[in-house]
Amino acid sequence: LRRRMVGFGWLRLLYFLPVATSWVAIAVVWRLVLHPYGLLNEALGLDVNWLTGSSTARWALVIMGVWKETGFFLILFLAGLARLPSEVYEAALVDGANAWQRFWRVTFPLLKPITAICSVIAVIRGFQAFSPQVVLTGGAFDTEVVNLFVYKTAFENARMGRASAVAVLMFLLLISVTLVQLRVFRREDA
Numbered sequence: 001l002r003r004r005m006v007g008f009g010w011l012r013l014l015y016f017l018p019v020a021t022s023w024v025a026i027a028v029v030w031r032l033v034l035h036p037y038g039l040l041n042e043a044l045g046l047d048v049n050w051l052t053g054s055s056t057a058r059w060a061l062v063i064m065g066v067w068k069e070t071g072f073f074l075i076l077f078l079a080g081l082a083r084l085p086s087e088v089y090e091a092a093l094v095d096g097a098n099a100w101q102r103f104w105r106v107t108f109p110l111l112k113p114i115t116a117i118c119s120v121i122a123v124i125r126g127f128q129a130f131s132p133q134v135v136l137t138g139g140a141f142d143t144e145v146v147n148l149f150v151y152k153t154a155f156e157n158a159r160m161g162r163a164s165a166v167a168v169l170m171f172l173l174l175i176s177v178t179l180v181q182l183r184v185f186r187r188e189d190a
Contacts, residue, residue, distance in 0.1 A: 012074075017071065018067060023131035027132045027134075035051075036050075051137055054141045057136070057137050057140075057141040057143050060136065061133065061137075061143055065132065069122070073122070076114055080114035084110050088110070116181065116185035123178065127146065128147065129147060129148075130145065133145055139152065149166065153166065
């Protein structure tokens with residue numbers, strides 16, 4: 001049992017390693033992977049330029065972001081699962097609940113606070129996106145996010161007032177979305 005737990009720790013470390021790596025380093029590596037003569041095209045036998053088309057560049061950024069952030073949320077959910085009381089599962093077994101019912105009626109509701117935290121953090125991190133878009137596409141091909149727009153408006157176009165206004169609006173939108181998320185997760189029937 002002890003050996004299996006040590007191996008599980010290494011697996012958690014492996015999942016968390018992309019989270020601890022900077023966005024710029026990850027984006028540089030993914031730029032090499034997504035290059036027309038890169039690892040992905042070689043492995044799949046394709047001839048696709050992933051970073052120069054609108055649809056492929058967006059999907060490349062989504063896949064890279066999910067890959068990088070999954071470890072963070074995995075650690076949070078594993079911590080939440082480790083804290084679930086075994087008595088509740090024993091009671092569910094005594095009541096005759098199958099595995100699916102135990103998940104939907106016991107595990108999922110007990111993980112509601114962790115799910116709420118992960119949901120809020122995911123939205124906030126999504127709003128913070130900047131480095132991958134700059135490194136991979138420079139915001140071209142429909143990959144410009146709000147932070148990149150603010151940066152370009154302020155520092156490339158020297159329109160500080162407009163950039164500040166957009167940043168404040170983004171902040172207010174983020175607060176509104178976060179409050180809606182917290183209200184949804186606070187409901188008893190959700």
